[in-house]
Amino acid sequence: EVQLVDSGGGLVQPGGSLRLSCAASGFTFSSYWMSWVRQAPGKGLEWVASIKQDGSDKYYVDSVKGRFTISRDNAKNSLYLQMNSLRAEDTAVYYCARGGSYFPGWGQGTLVTVSS
Amino acid sequence: EIVMTQSPATLSVSPGERATLSCRASQSVSSTLAWYQQKPGQAPRLLIYAASTRATGIPARFSGSGSGTEFTLTIISLQSEDFAVYYCQQYSNWPWTFGQGTKVEIK
Numbered sequence: 001e002v003q004l005v006d007s008g009g010g011l012v013q014p015g016g017s018l019r020l021s022c023a024a025s026g027f028t029f030s031s032y033w034m035s036w037v038r039q040a041p042g043k044g045l046e047w048v049a050s051i052k053q054d055g056s057d058k059y060y061v062d063s064v065k066g067r068f069t070i071s072r073d074n075a076k077n078s079l080y081l082q083m084n085s086l087r088a089e090d091t092a093v094y095y096c097a098r099g100g101s102y103f104p105g106w107g108q109g110t111l112v113t114v115s116s
Numbered sequence: 117e118i119v120m121t122q123s124p125a126t127l128s129v130s131p132g133e134r135a136t137l138s139c140r141a142s143q144s145v146s147s148t149l150a151w152y153q154q155k156p157g158q159a160p161r162l163l164i165y166a167a168s169t170r171a172t173g174i175p176a177r178f179s180g181s182g183s184g185t186e187f188t189l190t191i192i193s194l195q196s197e198d199f200a201v202y203y204c205q206q207y208s209n210w211p212w213t214f215g216q217g218t219k220v221e222i223k
Binding site: 037047059095101103 | 117148150152154159160161162165171172203205207210211212213214215216217
């Protein structure tokens, strides 16, 4: 069974940093693109970033370029999102998702709140 | 970026009836379109990809159609578990973008 477990969310002040993690199991992690998608409270879905199987290609939505970094460790079956210079508008539930185009598997999400 | 526009924002349907949801792209995305279902407090679930291919385990009452800029998700004979929010998403051009969602509620 495909399982994605998101963690690392929390309350952080504007300008602060946070690192999200996603632990994958039930599939060959190293064979799949992986992505992060977020959802602000009461709002719709927003794709954030995607990374190729070997980490050689990465794509980001413009609003996070230069502040967020997606990475992966295939030996640990883990996906990461390093978030720096956080803003109030980054407040959202962040979902890890399997895939780099459409997303057939999702984590349960982890809430990031940026507030002073 | 490609803007995805869904209509209507809210659809009131009686159980057992058909629901028809629309999604329009600001430019052609060919058939690189997906549909998701999201229930309160849950992660989204993939229903349809490549505009018309049902994802694994998705019941046949869900169907997708369209290409280019106009797409439709049809749910025939709505069941109680189908009342949720539905999103379309294009994966033709980076950045991938979602529609704002259509809420299907009980009439």
